[in-house]
Amino acid sequence: AGHLVLLAVLLPLCSRAAPERLRYAIPEEMESGSVVGPLARDLGLSPADLPARQLRLVSAARRQLKYFSVSADTGHLYVSERLDREEMERVCERMQMCLINLEILVESYMKIFKVEIEITDLNDNAPKFHQDKLQFRISETAAVGMRFPLEEAQDEDVGLNALQRYELSGDEHFALDVQTGPDGSKNAELVLTKALDREEAALHELVVTAVDGGNPARTGTARIRVVVLDANDNAPVFSQAVYTVRVREDVPIGSRLLTVNATDADEDTNAEVTYSLRRMPGGASRLFQMNPRTGDVTTTGTLDYEEVSLYELEVHAKDGGDLLARAKVLVNVMDVNDNVPEIIVTSAVTSVFEDSPAGTIIALLKVKDEDSGAGGEVTMSLPDTLPFHLHKTFEDYYSVETSRELDREAVSEYNVTVRATDGGSPALWSSAVLPLRVLDVNDNAPVFAEARYSARLPENNAKGALVLRVRAWD
CATH class of the missing domain: 2.60.40.60 (Cadherins)
Structure with missing residues (x-):
């Protein structure tokens, strides 16, 4: 009878081909309580099946568990916490396709199903410059075609909703040249298109606008103030365009990782180079610092290979006349066996x-x-x-x-x-x-202490007289 009952319980789910992996796509900004999808139905379960099946979310990365829940009554998959791709940095990591992987257990017969949830991006962030007011001090002897790197505008959105182009307004002396890097970054440079004359104009006011690809598009602006100086006609030059260093994740705080070096062909204050770290995404600003005089890059926090295995830092070398050069520093974090199974x-x-x-x-x-x-x-x-x-x-x-x-x-x-x-x-x-x-089950018969018992007794015994004692165990 016990086996017949078990068959009756398992038959409804076994009779339907439940998929091993489900996928849902939802937009970001969904509020807590929003329905992601009819999970139980998509697994082939009816509402009447749910109490016996004990459907529940059992495993996912710890930081992802808080965003979703499964209703024991309806079997629906719900949003537990408002979804914002930009605030979910460690989950989405600025990937164009943000996937969250969940695991669902049907308790009654111990079966796991995979669920993928794609969080699609909304154009809810405008491009933004770290500084909305920039100043360049440029010699009047600067050659036409000289370039001045601009800070890249940051847009927390991805894909078409991210930064797409720059626009420049001001005067005829300057234009913009934008290069797209291998990682999709837009690096803009201010290009001198006409010779400067300090006696004619000692100051130039420009506006650079960053535009994303949303519909409608969002923009961010920065004002550029160009002060025309006399005679700083050489920008610093780094010894390498890219510096690479490999470091263990357990390196002590305060360790020097490498030293960058830039030289300037000018003299006096125009040849004095100051170093700085710029464009440090993903919390890198809390982990690294640079000595502005020596160019030493040191750690200021604890590295963790499991969180980030590669940091790409941008280093600026600026001379006394505000000309600058940039180089990249790639910090490869090497794994150490520091996590217990x-x-x-x-x-x-x-x-x-x-x-x-x-x-x-x-x-x-x-x-x-x-x-x-x-x-x-x-x-x-x-x-x-x-x-x-x-x-x-x-x-x-x-x-x-x-x-x-x-x-x-x-x-x-x-x-x-x-x-x-x-x-x-x-x-x-x-x-x-x-x-x-x-x-315990009744799988042992009683066993007598002796296989055969015998007794001798005289005749004419009284009723109830003891004949003999027997003993058995179970």
């Missing part, structure tokens, strides 16, 4: 009947290690002396199963210790203990 008990039972067949699942586990390479490769193990084994079920999920029938009369309780060990050197490990009680 984590065992997550997704689902587990606390008791099992002793006549349960071999292969009975007692727990569903997930293991993860934030490290990369060998340090992120995890091996799961159980003590050889226990009547249990591990079975890999889905990607990084494992089930703990019985390897034979149990015997309550021999062992009535187990503390099953599961161990996860990574491949780092030295290796790191963690463990989880699964308490399990073995329930």
